[in-house]
Amino acid sequence: MDAFADVPVSLIAAAIVLAFGTWAWQTGATKALAMANSGQGRLNSLPGHHGWYAVLWVVGPALGLLLLHEVIAPAAIRSLLSHSLPAEVLALPKERLDLFFADAGKIAFGGTPSQRTPDVLAAAEAMRGIAANLNIAFGLGALVLAALGFFLSRSHLGRDFRARNAVETCIQASMMIASGIAILTTLGIVLSLLFETLKFFSNYSPIDFLFGTQWSPQVAIRADQIGQSGAFGAVPLFVGTALIMLIAMAIAIPVGLGSAIYLSEYASARARAVVKPVLELLAGIPTVVFGFFALLTVAPIIRAIGTSVGLDVSAQSALAAGLVMGIMIIPFISSLSDDVINAVPQALRDGSYAMGATKSETISRVVIPAALPGIVGSVLLAVSKALGETMIVTMAAGQNANLTLNPLDMVTTVTVQIVTLLTGDQEYDSPKTHAAFALGFVLFFVTLILNIIALRVVQKYRDKYE
Template identity: 60%
Template sequence: MSVSHIVALILLVATAAAYYRGRERAMTVAGGAPSRLHSMPSYSGYYVAILTGLPAFALLMLYAVFGTPLIDMAAMQSLPANVASAPPEQIELFMRDARALAFGEQPSRTSALHMDMADRIAGLTRIATWVVALLTLAIAGAGLYLGQSQVSTTLRARNRVETVVKGVLLLSSVIAILTTLGIVLSLLFESLRFFSAVSPIEFLFGLQWSPQIALREDQVGQSGAFGAIPLFAGTFLITAIAMTVAVPIGLYAAIYLSEYATRTQRKVFKPLLEILAGIPTVVYGFFALLTVGPFIRAICEAAGFGVPTQSALAAGLVMGIMIIPFVSSLSDDVINAVPQSLRDGAYAMGATKSETIRQVVFPAALPGIVGAVLLAVSRAIGETMIVVMAAGQAAKLTGNPFESVTTITVQIVTLLTGDQEFDSPKTLAAFALGLVLFIVTLCLNVIALRVVQKYREKYD
């Protein structure tokens, strides 16, 4: 166990002890009568625990995020001039090998200079770790002393604790927003670099996808072919097949579970249905490759025509089975949330059960059902493992579900696998594909929102 782990464990224990110490201190100053306190004794405990643990843990997190870059910057001050003037990629590779040597990993290259840098990195890391550890414990001790010294009958502990909680919630929201913004900007900037080398018209409307850059200037296909239409077609074909399977079955299952099934049947069928969501996608991929694909091929051969084992139909069918729980569970929850008074009113007007479901329950639950379907569509578009194993990686422009196709996500993984140069259009194409996928998903959400706003029924 490393020093940082030991310090974190000590901080956890100290924070728990600070809570009990603060609560006991509040009871002591109140003379055993909590009514004399401004806030409940537990809030005093939370206040002392926050002062003890929050700043210390914040320091540990900052060290975990920025410690390695700062240590590398300090270590690089001793680099020889010929190495320090090298391109940034070579310096990064050199430092990566030195870090691997410093922490007992296997580097790609080893030299005397690598060994010297590894020793320097290891020494600086030890010093920084111990300094941060001692400083963290000192901050925790100071927080414990300050917190319990402030506990009194007039301490507004509840207000301060709630202020800290609101700050944490606000910080979490800001981090989520900045993360999303960072993802979008990184996709946008890298995509612009790609479009500076490849025409957007060729990318969006080209019919051939072969992003293989030649190794020699006289080699055929030096610039590659970046027409993404075959990828879009394969993605939407497999997604359409999957949704054709998942939406009706999932929605009908939700209606049965919420409106027709008894409590005993619901307790049995709902967990069994939700088990499908917990199966790893690689298992679905094996099932599609070894069972569904050969089964479809055998049926087609019996009908007099041959098809490959890997096909869009096999991937779409298995993906649809995987997505059924997403549709059924969310739709079931939404349907159950419809007020029973609406059903009772429909029955009082003479409507049958099926008429009530179609004309009352379903319109009231439409926004949630559309959200469930959208989640299922996003899940289908983003699936990779099933497509790789069941549909292959052939970029074909076809609407035939019996042929092998590929999707956008599969090609993104393929392009970014292994050591890649991010100045190459071949690698930058992955960011352009990601940007298009983001825009498509955003458009689907906007369309669904408009549909819900237009067709939803509001009840007083």
């Protein structure tokens, strides 16, 4: 419904408000500075605090009104337009009425409608006019609020006015709101997953889902196919996810941690200046590029080597996906581990050397244990990245739900199946769609367990070294 928003008008109004806020800061600070230089006593707050107090009154309410416009504009346009529609249009079923409004919006604001009837064209013209009037009204309202805020803030400015307290209270309130949004967002994600998962488990046994070995979510056409309502045994997905993740970690952890130790403890400043940026460049490569690399380069090499020694290697395999995913994850472990190793106090190293320990003994028995909380955090981030990766697995490992521990076979993962289940024209209220939410809930639960384990490890070693 973003097409209902007249972006240029919103941007112009926001730009004017921000410019007005800049001028309000300048005038507020100048007025406070003039009072300070008048020789009648000290100000209770710095001139800058008076300027920011004026900015809050000018910018806050005005931008809040513009944001409110972006939120309510689609519903308001539809409600106002409904009063001018013919009775036969309003009598349409809900699905057809929603399509009518969608087509009118595409005609009015850009898009490809599915129908261009006279009623739709008339509604599009009316919709364009309503949207323009709403933009003008809210834009003018924002400017009026900015002007009122400016004069109100000017009336409060004075020698004894506690501008700093007011500004800090506003900043504290904004931080509390931001924290609340983060908490509510997390809660919303968990509840949305939970409710849809419960819908799935109301029609399908959680035991069969968690321990079943046959994954065939499509609805069967004939009675002799696997399950008339699909088979949702997710064990092949869990095994495939774990197999690829373990292969990736077997590559990423030793290489990433080894490179971090080299960069922080052994490399010269010149070598570090070259090697560290090159490693971090890997983090900026899109995953689809890694997928192409796995499919076109790594997988053929693995198949050629396997065939030469008499092994049956699939064109797409867990080994190819895991190897390339491990390469992709190396920068996450290397960069973060390097930072936490460098943060270990030099006094610990000096004390170890004073006791006669060698450099390698100091690193293995002092530096690494002291940096272990941060290293665990970097490994956890890498594991989460491996569990959530989709593109590399889709291109290099395939989409067949095979229950196998052979890394040379095709496998699939939980995230790939979630994308597959929710891609294309799907019936929302069906076991096939709800199965995607069940898979997401399991993935969320596994990640939560990993976070709890990591927090326990961090707490144990932090208490030991503090």
